Amino acid sequence: MVLCNIECVNKISQYLEVSPGKMHISDNNIVAMNDFMKNQSIEGFSTIIQALTKYSNSKNLLGDDAITRALTQQWLEYATLCANYADSPSIAKRVLKELNTVLKHNTYISGTKKTVADVTLYYILHSIMKELSHQGKSEYVHVSRWFDNMQQDEKVRQKLDFINFNILYLYL
Structure with missing residues (x-):
């Protein structure tokens, strides 16, 4: 099973308040979207997320400057190539370790502001x-810390369960 799936795209499109149109899994097991832009199909998780963001009222979630935009694109690719398979315990551990290292010095994945990579x-x-x-x-x-910060935004959390990060439990 993969985590970058149609359900994930739907949650992101709800957050962005943009309709993703008709989605399906292509012959290559890649999320694809039909009729989003003038009868054109878009294929690929990262490409779809970027297109949805560009056509939303939240274009700033792609990044405010060239470096943040590049980092956001990099983290969307990371989501597709690495985090996508984190439903396997060994891969989940590796992904959490890598993200923990990045988030040691950053509030958000791409720096100091939330991007669509964080939401994804x-x-x-x-x-x-x-x-x-x-x-x-x-x-x-x-x-x-990052996850708890993200889930405080009800628009991000939507109907997902609130996860307890009570520090009394974390350090006992």
Whole structure:
């Protein structure tokens, strides 16, 4: 199973308040979207997320400057190539470790402002963070801080479960 799926695209499109149109899984097992722009099809998770963001009222989520835009694109590709397979415990551990390292010095994945990469990784990682023990959450303390910050925004969280990051439990 993969985590960059139609359900994830739907959550992101709800957050962006943009209709994704008709989506399906292509012959190559890639999310594809039909009729989004003048009867053109778009294929590929990262490409679809970027297109949805460009056509939303939240274009700033792609980044305010060239470096942030490049980092956002890089993290969307990371989501597709790495975090996508984090439903496997060994890959989940690696992804959490890598993100924990990045988030040690950053508030958000691409720096100091939330981007669509943060929103995307939030949806991809929700089920994994939900299953982590308190000890696991404390092991990935920077990811836990970032995730808890992200879930405070009800628009991001939507109807997903609120995950407890109570520090009394994390350090006991």
